[in-house]
Amino acid sequence: MDLNKRYIIDLSHAQSPADIVFELSSIIEKDEASNKKIWLKLGNITLNQSQLLSINSLINSINSTLSLIESESQQTELAAATLGISTKDVEEELQEEIQQMESESEKTVEDTPSEQYIPMTDHIDQEDSEKEQTTEENNVIQNEKLELSEDAKEEIIEQNETSEQQKNESTEENKNQELENTNNNVSTEPEEQEGNEEETAQNQEEIQNSLDSIFDSEAKLENILNEDKDINEMKNWPLTKEVGEFEIPEEEMTDEDYEILQMNTQYHKQTVRSGQVIKSNGNVVIIGDCHPGCEIHAAGDITVWGILGGIAHAGCNGNTKARIRALNLNAIQLRIADSYARRPDHIKNIYVEKSNNFTPEEARNINGSIVILKINDK
Amino acid sequence: MTGRVIVITSGKGGVGKTTTSANIGTALGKSGASVVLVDTDIGLRNLDLLLGLENRIVYTLVDVVEERCKLKQALVKDKKNPNLCLLAAAQTRDKSAVTADQLKEICEQLQEDFDYILVDCPAGIEDGFKTAISGASEAIVVTTPEMSAVRDADRIIGLLEAKEEIKSYKLLVNRVRPNMIESNDMMSVEDVVDILSCDLIGIIPEDTGIITSTNRGEPIVNDENSLAGKAYMNVAKRIQGEDVPFLDINEPKGFAGFIAKIKKFFGAKG
Structure with a gap:
């Protein structure tokens, strides 16, 4: 199986068939989706045969083939099966293939650098076997992580409520952290942590320098933040911890x-x-x-x-x-x-x-x- | 390095000068050129809002002119593109705060550091307009296919021709609705060009996405699926000297039409 040619589109959040087509039509306009085997991950939506055929022809128009559909709806799976499209679970299928890959090339997997970032999009594009390994972990634990991150978010909110400051804007970084916390419900992506903390620490120093440098370092910080962090990791960032620890000094009249x-x-x-x-x-x-x-x-x-x-x-x-x-x-x-x-x-x-x-x-x-x-x- | 100073003007208000400035600036920045957007609409500034930078403005054009800060301090970097900077106008003053000579001097200073200086001009032909065009060597005249906007554009072109420093001026027709042109309810782009006898640099279709992008503080060129965004991208390419054919803004045919039909089948909007 040629892994380079697989392209997973996760549409499990789509609410209606119209959403699916809308998302699909925007995805397939990208070059990276052409000449690929497309795996579609659907939520609890019922699609009939003619709708699936339309999706199929849409995908065929960019020289790709629709080879797998994962759906919570039995009717959709039935319709897909009658059209000759595989209806296996995307994650299971992935794991199987990864195991094959691992047995074939164990050495390359061991050499995987620890700072391998994977850009988060609705669809995960595996391009080489090195990324494969990290993605494997992601896929297996993604669901757990999602639940965890929601818990973590509640925790942070509770912390805020119990502490004296509900709306902490003590530093520029804190604001960015807050911003990122709220952004995190949009998408989460687990990543390696070591590299990031160093970068954050560097950024922290830069930000405190002067008003001029605020803009520069912020740009860098935002670049890092834009890579959509997992909320569990966010908790480990030094400044988010401060949200709970920050104490307002008892002030005397001066x-x-x-x-x-x-x-x-x-x-x-x-x-x-x-x-x-x-x-x-x-x-x-x-x-x-x-x-x-x-x-x-x-x-x-x-x-x-x-x-x-x-x-x-x-x-x-x-x-x-x-x-x-x-x-x-x-x-x-x-x-x-x-x-x-x-x-x-x-x-x-x-x-x-x-x-x-x-x-x-x-x-x-x-x-x-x-x-x-x-x-x-x- | 000597950058090109391009003023974006129209005469009539509400035709899309600021939107055009924000989008062309972002598009040029995306292509790798260093761009600075200068808002000269003092007292009624909006360019910062369109770029989503209003919370970062500390110093403004007026502060630079009155020497309360250095020019570089007043430049606000864009959130996404470090090539793009904004020199905001003051909100609490009026047009008389900056004179033509002062702006010319600022433009000359900016020319040393940037490839493109886009000056967003206020509406009208009074001092604000005269100040805005003072530093420019090129102009983009924005108009819509309406009689009033075309007449104002004609007046503006006359004023630009009278100014020696302006070497070239191009026409940008904004808010074009192909289906209204088809039913003869709107002047066609060709008609506008005929009336004004001026070179065309872009045709921008009417797009509801502009309103949402304005409210969100994100220029529409960042939205790859928007037709207006693509049209603005093409304008930026033409400014850079590329020969890009005009976008077909009529009903989508071929592959795009195929997708549109499928979208219709599923009842999707837009």
Whole structure:
């Protein structure tokens, strides 16, 4: 069996026949799917013979053949069998072949480098026998991993709830980690861990250097993150651990705090719209929403009785004890003194849905990183 | 290295200048060229939103002009493509914050580091427009097959011709609907080219994907299946000097039509 010519398409998540064809038509437009034996993995969908024939002719049109279908639906398997298409389990079939492969070429398998990455897509394309070995492990444990990762996610959420900070944006990395945590339900892919931790550690150092280098190192970090990590592995990343360990220091009143208390306070009873700027040498209180595109600069605290959507810069003269409070913190950027945090990229909604259920939030500058705390039980 | 400064303008608003800038910039960046997008629509900036970079902007064009930061500090790198940078406009100021000479100087500085400088022009023919075209040597005039947009484009081409520095200008017809042209409800691309007597650089079909891509902050050229995305890719290739035939935006025939039919059979949308 020529392994190079196998192409597995996993469509088990598809909800309807239309989904399948839509996915298929986008996959087969890629060159890599042509001249291959295509294995199709379907979920619990019933397809009749004529629909299968259409899929078959679709695949034939790129010089590939549909050689195997795995389906949870018996009717589909029956229809496939009558069309002469094999209906075995993809994973079992894979294992059999891999065992054959191993017996044929044990030496090449032993030489497999430990840092072999496999790009995660809905379909797994095996191109050489070296990748074969890692894929074998993946396929066998993938289902378990999926369950595990869901558990792990719940754990993280629980940790967050029990700890004082539910929404930890203490550092740039943390935000990225969060981002990745939420992304992980999209797809998971087990990988070797050793290489990554080193890279992460390197990135960590880079990020802390300066604002300029933030963008560069982030790009690198995101490149790594884009390779869709397994959530179990994510737990081993140094900063995700910190989510539970991070402690907010008991703060004593310092001179800087008293300075803020003595500042004048401006009141604005208005909606601050895009393009409007509010500047103050003291504290600012806004009764109303601040729309995306506005800017608020204050030497002291910024308090918004509404949704904060724009850019807020508290302590703009260098007071690190300044804080930003809002009924809903949805700011594009938060700046306190010299520190800067930006909204995670996965939050797409610029405008927050208005409702009466708000949890007030407060952003502080703790040791140079901006931390957002929910003010419900304090 | 001397980069090419290309201004993307239209006269009329809402024809797709910003979308075009974002997509051509991304497409050029994908091909390996180093690209910087300059948003000159000060006070009504949107280019950052289309690229999904609005949360990373710290310094803007106005900050550079007023020397609060260096030019390199104000360049925001794209999330995916390190070749692509954005020089955002300030949201809290207006067009008078930057003069023509200042922008020209910035463009000259950028020319040293980048292959392509794409200037996104504001609507209108007032100071904002004059500022935007000041540094450019080439122009892309965006229009739609509507009488009002074509008339405004004609006015713009007149103004561009009057400016010596602009060596060449090309026409890009956006939001074309083939089935409306077929039923004679819309001017055809040929009609538009005839009226304006100007070289064509691209035809972009109307695509609902543009709206979702704008909302998501991801240019449509990243979507390989989108027709509009392919059309923008071709425009980028033509800018780079490749001779690419115009995309057939009519009803899909042949293999694509075959797929479309099967999709119909299963009741898929789009």
